[in-house]
Amino acid sequence: xxxxxxxxxxxxxxxxxxxxxxxxxxxxxxxxxxxxxxxxxxxxxxxxxx
Numbered sequence: 893x894x895x896x897x898x899x900x901x902x903x904x905x906x907x908x909x910x911x912x913x914x915x916x917x918x919x920x921x922x923x924x925x926x927x928x929x930x931x932x933x934x935x936x937x938x939x940x941x942x
Contacts, residue, residue, distance in 0.1 A: 901909070 898906075
């Protein structure tokens with residue numbers, strides 16, 4: 893993807909972009925898991941209260 897489209901990026905820039913993209917994906921996956929856990933906890937609390 894980055895190899896042909898952006899000729900002005902050198903190899904170090906491309907590697908950093910790929911690394912940053914991968915880190916962002918992992919972070920977003922962790923956020924998604926946290927949201928799912930919060931929903932499960934909320935459902936559990938709601939069941940206990942009612």
